[in-house]
Amino acid sequence: MEYGHFTEGGKKYEIVTPHTPAPWKNFLYNDTYYLEMDQTLQGSGQLVNGYNRTPCICQERYFYLADRKSGKIWNPNFLPLGKDYDSYSCEHGLWSTTLHSVCEGIETTIEVMVPAVGNKELWSLSLRNQSKEEREISLYTVFGFYDHGVMGGECVYDEEEQVIIKYAFPYHALYEEKEKVEKEAAYFYLFSDREPDSCDMSRRRFFGSFGETHIPQGVKEGVLSGKKGEAEDFCGALCHNFVIRPNEKVVLFLEAGAAVTKEQIFEQKRKFGGVYVEEERSILQKAWKETEERFFMETPDENLNAFGNYWLKKQITLLTRQNRGSSYCPVRNQLQDAMGYAMFAPKEAEKYILDVMRLQKRDGSLRQWHDTTGAPPRGLCLLNHTDAPVWLVICTEIYARQRGEENVLYKKVPYLDGGDGTVLEHLLKALHYLYQSVGIHGLCLMGDGDWNDPINGVGREGKGESVWLSMALVYATRKILIYLESDPEKTNELTVSAERMKNALNEHAWGGKWYAAAIHDDGTILGDSHDRLFLNTQSWAVLAGIADEERMRLLEEAFGQLATPFGPIILDPPFREWNPHWGRISVKKSGTTENGSVYCHASMFMAFAQAKEGDAEGFYETLWRTLPTNPENMPSRSLQLPIYLANYYYGLRESDNFGRSSQHYGTGTAAWMQMLLMEELLGVESTVWGLRIHPLLSSGWDQVKCRRRYRNAVYDITIKRGEEAAVSVDGRLFEKAVLPYQDGKTYRVEVSIV
Numbered sequence: 065m066e067y068g069h070f071t072e073g074g075k076k077y078e079i080v081t082p083h084t085p086a087p088w089k090n091f092l093y094n095d096t097y098y099l100e101m102d103q104t105l106q107g108s109g110q111l112v113n114g115y116n117r118t119p120c121i122c123q124e125r126y127f128y129l130a131d132r133k134s135g136k137i138w139n140p141n142f143l144p145l146g147k148d149y150d151s152y153s154c155e156h157g158l159w160s161t162t163l164h165s166v167c168e169g170i171e172t173t174i175e176v177m178v179p180a181v182g183n184k185e186l187w188s189l190s191l192r193n194q195s196k197e198e199r200e201i202s203l204y205t206v207f208g209f210y211d212h213g214v215m216g217g218e219c220v221y222d223e224e225e226q227v228i229i230k231y232a233f234p235y236h237a238l239y240e241e242k243e244k245v246e247k248e249a250a251y252f253y254l255f256s257d258r259e260p261d262s263c264d265m266s267r268r269r270f271f272g273s274f275g276e277t278h279i280p281q282g283v284k285e286g287v288l289s290g291k292k293g294e295a296e297d298f299c300g301a302l303c304h305n306f307v308i309r310p311n312e313k314v315v316l317f318l319e320a321g322a323a324v325t326k327e328q329i330f331e332q333k334r335k336f337g338g339v340y341v342e343e344e345r346s347i348l349q350k351a352w353k354e355t356e357e358r359f360f361m362e363t364p365d366e367n368l369n370a371f372g373n374y375w376l377k378k379q380i381t382l383l384t385r386q387n388r389g390s391s392y393c394p395v396r397n398q399l400q401d402a403m404g405y406a407m408f409a410p411k412e413a414e415k416y417i418l419d420v421m422r423l424q425k426r427d428g429s430l431r432q433w434h435d436t437t438g439a440p441p442r443g444l445c446l447l448n449h450t451d452a453p454v455w456l457v458i459c460t461e462i463y464a465r466q467r468g469e470e471n472v473l474y475k476k477v478p479y480l481d482g483g484d485g486t487v488l489e490h491l492l493k494a495l496h497y498l499y500q501s502v503g504i505h506g507l508c509l510m511g512d513g514d515w516n517d518p519i520n521g522v523g524r525e526g527k528g529e530s531v532w533l534s535m536a537l538v539y540a541t542r543k544i545l546i547y548l549e550s551d552p553e554k555t556n557e558l559t560v561s562a563e564r565m566k567n568a569l570n571e572h573a574w575g576g577k578w579y580a581a582a583i584h585d586d587g588t589i590l591g592d593s594h595d596r597l598f599l600n601t602q603s604w605a606v607l608a609g610i611a612d613e614e615r616m617r618l619l620e621e622a623f624g625q626l627a628t629p630f631g632p633i634i635l636d637p638p639f640r641e642w643n644p645h646w647g648r649i650s651v652k653k654s655g656t657t658e659n660g661s662v663y664c665h666a667s668m669f670m671a672f673a674q675a676k677e678g679d680a681e682g683f684y685e686t687l688w689r690t691l692p693t694n695p696e697n698m699p700s701r702s703l704q705l706p707i708y709l710a711n712y713y714y715g716l717r718e719s720d721n722f723g724r725s726s727q728h729y730g731t732g733t734a735a736w737m738q739m740l741l742m743e744e745l746l747g748v749e750s751t752v753w754g755l756r757i758h759p760l761l762s763s764g765w766d767q768v769k770c771r772r773r774y775r776n777a778v779y780d781i782t783i784k785r786g787e788e789a790a791v792s793v794d795g796r797l798f799e800k801a802v803l804p805y806q807d808g809k810t811y812r813v814e815v816s817i818v
Contacts, residue, residue, distance in 0.1 A: 074370025404735020
């Protein structure tokens with residue numbers, strides 16, 4: 065069964081049935097509001113404050129249409145009555161979701177969007193009479209208001225302003241907290257651009273005792289009670305009556321949201337209407353158009369184009385700007401999301417990189433978990449995951465390259481415990497700290513975990529060592545050496561340290577057929593060929609240049625052992641029972657997350673390794689198997705809406721759920737895939753000295769194109785296969801594929817590859 069497909073070159077995804085295998089939600093957002101919207105227009109509206117999300121508009125958003133002559137009643141958005149249609153489609157876009165249905169001769173179009181600024185969602189509804197007779201149609205709009213419980217509240221209709229307002233004083237436990245919470249946006253509201261014919265504010269009264277699956281009494285009777293709601297579950301229900309001539313269209317505009325005061329709501333209501341909504345739509349269109357133009361690609365793979373041009377950017381922007389929906393987070397997430405954001409918005413990404421850098425201490429240390437609100441450490445914030453400094457180096461270096469300005473590395477940034485240093489000094493201190501924090505085998509200490517943070521049994525005594533972190537440190541060091549050409553002493557120091565770490569890895573971490581994952585406090589090698597195979601240490605052995613030629617051959621066999629139709633499994637075999645040497649990972653459900661899933665973030669590390677080895681076919685295959693459009697893992701099995709990358713796919717081969725998506729979009733996969741598409745597949749790599757061109761195209765691709773904005777210039781790049789490799793810019797041949805222009809022009813670049 066086809067559930068949907070991309071339209072407009074991948075810019076939109078059209079769902080052709082309400083009967084999807086799971087709720088297929090689009091994510092609409094700005095910096096203070098977040099809205100989930102599925103294919104039947106159900107979803108939660110949430111306020112965003114300090115990265116934390118607080119619900120304000122509940123899950124249900126129902127629309128009833130009632131023909132006052134025939135008595136027929138249906139929902140143009142399918143729920144809750146579930147009546148079928150003559151036609152139905154829902155189109156998820158970058159900045160809006162639009163539902164279109166035809167039933168009983170009435171064509172309905174409903175669009176929702178979250179504007180660029182404000183705690184609100186904007187709705188447009190149109191009804192067109194397709195019949196040959198005049199129709200008397202009543203439209204009932206019902207939004208649920210979230211109630212925060214114990215303080216109690218009320219929901220009323222202000223007749224003068226024609227607004228439904230729900231209010232309850234924000235919850236607080238201590239007397240002293242009252243002044244802190246009274247400025248929260250606790251007024252929730254709904255209004256339209258036309259005066260309603262009737263309304264209701266009580267969810268109980270509107271739906272009645274039989275619940276949502278029955279036609280509400282007020283809808284049957286044609287008029288709502290108009291009574292306020294008090295200390296109960298609230299809703300905003302509006303009734304608008306229309307007389308629609310044949311082929312005539314009527315339009316209604318709605319706004320729902322939250323405010324700090326009633327006066328703010330009234331002020332907004334007075335300027336609201338179709339012109340206002342159109343202006344907000346235009347602002348969103350312009351903003352997304354600008355984002356699109358920063359990087360745009362044309363390849364033979366239309367699904368890859370859709371993600372590279374549109375949906376990865378949207379997912380990355382959301383994850384970065386809303387910190388994955390929480391103030392409680394690891395800096396590895398913040399840094400990698402911001403790294404991806406820098407690929408197409410480097411100036412905007414700076415804030416998020418430097419916010420993390422300011423948490424680093426003068427000795428180079430950086431705690432992994434923290435609370436952005438400054439709340440006292442709790443839970444994971446009390447643990448010592450050791451990988452934060454290496455991510456600071458890796459992600460900041462990529463960000464600096466996207467800025468394309470060498471002076472970015474010399475910007476002064478304060479340390480958490482006083483004083484400041486340049487960005488480059490922060491990175492060098494991070495490297496130095498990790499090289500000093502090693503165990504008896506010369507590898508980086510594990511602490512309570514590395515990137516694979518549920519491996520918390522290895523270093524409980526403070527002696528366990530991480531193989532992956534040691535590899536990542538070598539990789540990060542080599543990325544920084546290029547910036548130290550004027551400092552031979554520091555270059556030599558880091559080169560010697562990296563070589564010493566590489567030798568220690570090959571001496572102590574080689575497990576016979578692949579690299580191990582860790583060395584336990586007691587000296588036991590974990591994850592060698594007598595134990596289980598971990599994907600990440602094989603990928604990063606390649607990225608860091610650890611393995612020799614013979615070991616590389618064995619690593620290729622190891623990668624093959626992990627292969628599935630949806631990408632590589634993160635470890636094999638998964639843990640089935642508690643193992644104190646490994647810790648928390650061993651009691652995670654087998655086949656999920658770090659314990660044996662196809663963990664898409666790790667899949668991108670493997671793809672990166674394949675790219676660095678020049679394996680064009682393997683690299684491309686890993687990318688398209690990870691995409692939710694993968695034909696070998698269609699939505700009937702994965703259950704996922706194909707507009708965002710999943711955190712993981714269920715990895716137990718023997719399970720009926722093998723390949724099922726987590727349907728969770730909080731993942732570093734998006735950032736890494738965006739980088740790999742731009743800098744490895746198309747090979748348009750930003751450096752602080754210019755663009756470096758080194759494509760890696762699948763053998764079946766004869767030509768690709770892309771547009772890349774870099775510094776003040778725009779590069780229109782065409783890559784073709786030829787007999788000789790060459791790069792030309794506006795007809796001028798370049799011996800080296802580095803383009804140092806930055807004067808604001810648009811350049812025509814032609815690249816020939818063998």
